[in-house]
Amino acid sequence: MKYKTDVVIIGGGAAGMAAAYSATREGADVILLERDEDTGGVLNQCIHNGFGLHYFKKDLTGPEFKELAKERIKDLNILYGTYVLEVTKDKRIIFVDRRGIHEIETKALVMATGARERHFNSLPVPGKRITGVFTAGLAQRFINLENLKPGNKAVILGSGDIGLIMARRLTLEGIKVEAVLEIMPYPGGLERNIQQCLRDFNIPLYLSHTVTAIEGEKRLEKVIASQVDYKWNPIPGTEKVFDVDMLITSVGLIPSTKPVDFVDADPGFLVSNTNQTSEDWIFAAGNCTVIFDLVDFVAKEGEKAGKYAALYAQGKYEKKKLIKVRKGENIGIVHPVYIDPTEESTLYIRVSTVFEKASIKINPLGIEKVEEDARPPEMIVVKIRPFDGENIDEIEVTADELISKLG
Ligand SMILES: Cc1cc2nc3c(=O)[nH]c(=O)nc-3n(C[C@H](O)[C@H](O)[C@H](O)COP(=O)(O)OP(=O)(O)OC[C@H]3O[C@@H](n4cnc5c(N)ncnc54)[C@H](O)[C@@H]3O)c2cc1C
CATH class of the missing domain: 3.50.50.60 (FAD/NAD(P)-binding domain)
Known part of the structure; x- marks a missing residue:
């Protein structure tokens, strides 16, 4: 047709x-x-x-x-x-x-x-590809839409919002969540989800940790995790063994x-x-x-x-003529990447490191937004009115720590 x-x-x-x-x-x-x-x-x-x-x-x-x-x-x-x-x-x-x-x-x-x-198979983790490894979305689908219980004890890899929400969901379904592992030194999800999904249920969060091996014959039996250094290399002697039948991955x-x-x-x-x-x-x-x-x-x-x-x-x-928006110092993500100056803009910004009090600057427009407790997972929103972009070729977004500057 x-x-x-x-x-x-x-x-x-x-x-x-x-x-x-x-x-x-x-x-x-x-x-x-x-x-x-x-x-x-x-x-x-x-x-x-x-x-x-x-x-x-x-x-x-x-x-x-x-x-x-x-x-x-x-x-x-x-x-x-x-x-x-x-x-x-x-x-x-x-x-x-x-x-x-x-x-x-x-x-x-x-x-x-x-x-x-992103699937577990794309991560460089040694071990057989055995039953018991699920992406968070698949596990969520099984439980919420198909009324299936995919296992009894779990480790969750990744502390983004999906991993956190699944930690709570599994717990409410009677599945014991032994740990949430996060390779970064800070949590990947929103603060409200850390509180409501982990702390409220006493689920341990291991920062700077990742899965270094999985073991089991037909079904997953053990997840081995290690602490990592700042280059994400596992630190020998820090291994932890979790006896679980499920690994839930929430890695992006x-x-x-x-x-x-x-x-x-x-x-x-x-x-x-x-x-x-x-x-x-x-x-x-x-x-x-x-x-x-x-x-x-x-x-x-x-x-x-x-x-x-x-x-x-x-x-x-x-x-129309578009102005490029560039990520400057301490900025992980800026969206969108072009601005038509004759129309309104909403910029979504993620900082690349943790700030107590961040000063987000958008230059040469002279716009500043101060954000308390700015962390990479949370999007900072800045609205920009239409402006005269005749003599502007590029806009740069940067973030600075205000606290240390003042103190
Ligand atoms: C576990 C989880 C928890 C979340 N919790 C929250 C929360 O608490 N609060 C909150 O505000 N947000 C939350 N979010 C985020 C929010 O739900 C998502 O960002 C949003 O729903 C994504 O919408 P989307 O339209 O971009 O994509 P999707 O919802 O993925 O929609 C894409 C659609 O496109 C269809 N499609 C794809 N390719 C094709 C094709 N080739 N042909 C035809 N159709 C196609 C798909 O079937 C799908 O229906 C959560 C997300 C997840 C995954």
Whole structure:
């Protein structure tokens, strides 16, 4: 079958649903393609609360957030069970479903394909690849959606939010969590999750520790962990042996950019403040650009991508002069990486080290934001109004410690 539309959105998670909502509100014809049988993406398996505090001004679970977002697009043309095979440079989207292969001719595209989990097999850990090693997302799916208990005793590798939330979830399901291991000298997740998911349940967190071997015949029997030095080399004599039948890995998410391979990405799509990519007609939002800690940010970015994609399709927005945003000293991540100065910007910033009181500077715009207890996992948000960018070629973001400077 052949379709024609203004805006195609690939992926119906938080970003894709928000993009569909705003693109439709701008008066565009929209088709949303989702490979699952429902929208929501990762929200569907996150049955804990903490979603939507900023976006819907309510403390919601993942599925509740999904329902509210879905309600706003109830009249939309959503094609479920569709998998996008190819996006061509001449604006055709080729996808497959149970009825065969189809094609859409579009004016603009929003990529909202989310992220995938980094797998244990990609880590240099010796030992057989035996049963009992699960990614956190897979374990979450088994427990929350399929009512399966994947084991009895676990070690969790990685203290990002997903690892922390799974520590609590496993404990509530009667699975003993012996330890959470983190290779960095500081926790990888939000402070509220350290408190609510580990301290409240007396689960030990070992910082500067990693898994150095796994043992077992058919099923995992032991996880061996060691302390690491500042170069992440295991320190001999620090080994700890955990007798467990499960290792849950939460070692990072990788933005999913497939099947679009002709757009600049590193590793997620590189976008401007209007969510436009290096291809004028392709916009992107959510975890396929950068890994966000809060769904609220993902949804806001999705809305923006949908809006500008609709305006582009209607000939009301085109690419202007873009200013590069550069990571300066002590900055781990800045998103987006380009700014169209004629439009508003929201910068999402992660520092690369822990600060008691960080001074975040955006120059030459002369903007400063002071952030107490700034830590790499938490995103710092800075809004920038439209400005005259005529004589600016580059913007640099830096972070400095204020406490030590004063003291
Ligand atoms: C365990 C966990 C706990 C979290 N806890 C919180 C929390 O407490 N509070 C909070 O605010 N945030 C939390 N988050 C973060 C938040 O849920 C995510 O950042 C957000 O939901 C990601 O949305 P997304 O749309 O970018 O991606 P996804 O939800 O991954 O959606 C991508 C969609 O694209 C579809 N897709 C991908 N490729 C294709 C293709 N080729 N064709 C068709 N469809 C495709 C997928 O099926 C999926 O539906 C958590 C995340 C996780 C994983």
